[in-house]
Amino acid sequence: MAARRAIRFAMGAERSEVGQETLSYLQDEVHRIAEIYIRVPLATVLDDLTHIQDETFRLLESGRAKPSQIRDLYLLAALESGMLAKASHDLGDPQSAMMQARTAAVCADQAEHRGMSTWVRGLQSLISYWADRPEDALHYARRGTSMGADLRGSVTVWLAGLEARAAALLGDTETVHAANRRAEELREHTQADDLDTVGGNFRFPQVRQDYYTVEACVLLGDGDANLVRRTEQAAQGFSDVNDPHWAFGDQAGAQSDLALARLYTGDLDGAAEAVRPVLDLPPNQRNAGIIGSVQRVRASLTHGPVRNALTARELCEEIAVFSSRPALALPN
Structure with missing residues (x-):
């Protein structure tokens, strides 16, 4: 409680401008929440996540951010909105999840971060997949693959896995096996990027790939x-x-x-x-x-x-x- 009170004071002291301590705090919080999101109940992180999204939006809307900070703030907003989209999905609210995902897409575009823009298409595919909209899930997965054609992060493997799972719901055996083979090929050339460094749902390790691969086959x-x-x-x-x-x-x-x-x-x-x-x-x-x-x-x-x-x-x-x-x- 004392630490939270201290950071609120520090952020208040920097309201006339976006101070480095405020920016560093938001970056640290995004990384912390991303790492534990997949490991703990949602209630553990939801309040903190909504708080830092609100603070990031406030800083962007204030007009006091330096030009050199704006891109970083938009990327933070994209990451936060992406996690809140996943949170809405986890709560069984695909409509709100897609609204947050679209916000993440806008922020990623403003940050000119193609990796994040590509990741959001994967997120939209994931939301559609569990909302029983396999055609939309396949569309978003393929759109993300097209956007990230020359990327090397694990997001490219994730998109192939998402395509396979969506195709499985549609009974398209040929696409399932082709997408799974492509995921294996992409894995061989994967190089960790800044999204992989964030961790959590922004990283697609081999163990998750194995799970996606067999799920697509099971769903056939x-x-x-x-x-x-x-x-x-x-x-x-x-x-x-x-x-x-x-x-x-x-x-x-x-x-x-x-x-x-x-x-x-x-x-x-x-x-x-x-x-x-x-x-x-x-x-x-x-x-x-x-x-x-x-x-x-x-x-x-x-x-x-x-x-x-x-x-x-x-x-x-x-x-x-x-x-x-x-x-x-x-x-x-």
Whole structure:
């Protein structure tokens, strides 16, 4: 509390101009929040994130920023708005998520940061994917790929993975495999850029690529022992909570994909075991993507060959209860 009071005082003292301490504080906060966003419940960071976005907008609107600072402030605004777009998505509000994403796109363009502009297209693809708009998800992924054709950061690999997942929802097997192959090729030439340095959702490490790759294959609606093995490996990649790339949302998604893959082979007990860690998540971690993932498992249980089994019926009921809770149950 004392530290927060001190920084508010310092920022107030610099209101006549954008001081270096204020700018450094905002940069440090963006990096801090980005790094922990994927690891903690949204309520842990949401207030801080909305606060720094408001402060950044205020500084841009004040007209007191130096020309040399304006580009940095617009980039900060783009990063903050991008994270708040993800927050709105996590809360199950795709309309607000897309509004924040469009704000991030405008700010990225004003910052003349093509990497960030490209990343925002990936974000819009992600929002559309979970909002059950696969055509839009595919469009945004391909638009981002076109915008970032000569970039080398991991955002290019992310866009290929997003294209594969969107194509899978459309049943386009050829595009799924082509996009996954392109992701592998891009990974070989990836060089960390400034977005990768920010971390969190702005970095797309190998472990997330593995998860995206198998999810696209699982969503095609068929599988065998080989897909089960690959999905087990992808889920294993998120088994260490101390790994710097660990994310509870990706872990839940990978476990749900493993449940689906096992159901394709008739392994109901294995599917139940795979989805158990997801269903044990506390309410403040049950974001829209996680609920969407377990709902896919429920749909497979309901319409698949195991639908009449007692375990399948009980699991369906448990998933229904899990999904009925308000996403993330933010405190008042």
